[in-house]
Amino acid sequence: MENFELGKKDLLTGGGLLMDDQSASEWRQAAGWAKALAILCIVGLCIMLLALAVVFLYSSAGRSSFGSSAETVGVVIGMLLVLSFGGIWVINLFRFSNNTPAAINNCDPLSFEKGIKALKTFFMISTVVSVLSVLVTGIRILVN
């Protein structure tokens, strides 16, 4: 009986993986949490953009509290880097959170593929940032 059920599944799916009801529900929920995270990150990036504007205004008015103008330029470049990488990271997270539930509900493989590719880019950026932060922390511990 068990073999019959397994054979039945293989004939239906060609032996491959399927997005079944339970997995679909979990992916939908994951996308929901991802959307909440993306919104929080967008708010964070907006606050950072505001802080960047404040730094720029103070430095142009000659009232910078960051010391020399080189330091101010450094802060601005660093913030711009964080904003650009963070922006790409958040956009991909948002794309995943938008495409995945729609794809599952409409059974649209193309839309699901777009969502999965966005998730791949999100994890690629996360991994690079994570490895870099581990290296920086390691160097900092060794120096201290």
Next chain:
Amino acid sequence: MATELFSQEDKLTHINSIEIEGPIRDSMQSIAQWTRICSISGFVSTGMGILNAGITYSRYSGYGSSFGTSVLLTSFVTVLVGFFISLFLFHFSRNLTRSLEDDDQESFKRSSMYLKNYFRMIIVLVIVSVILGMITGSTTASAIFRLL
């Protein structure tokens, strides 16, 4: 002939499901590899966090027992949450790899569950960080504006 044995419900389930094949499968394999590296990096980061907390505690314990203890407690909570995030990501990666290699539907279900828990845990971490950041940020901001 064999398809006649299947119920209408089975056929509908098959029609209304996305197959994990072709480019979707390739992207998922790539996700499994990246998340494995990311989770291992997270575990290393957790270890470094413990080391860093120990160093910080030994450095600031002389400033009063309450300050040293609060530093240690904050570091411990951060490290614990970070460890669980990495653990969920590692389980997601392992189950996804297994499901793609063996076409194991159960592992695929488990990987989906771990992905959901991973994002959920990150939200908890972000909310806790925002609350802690607001508390420390308000004190720092008032000090900066006094300097300006």
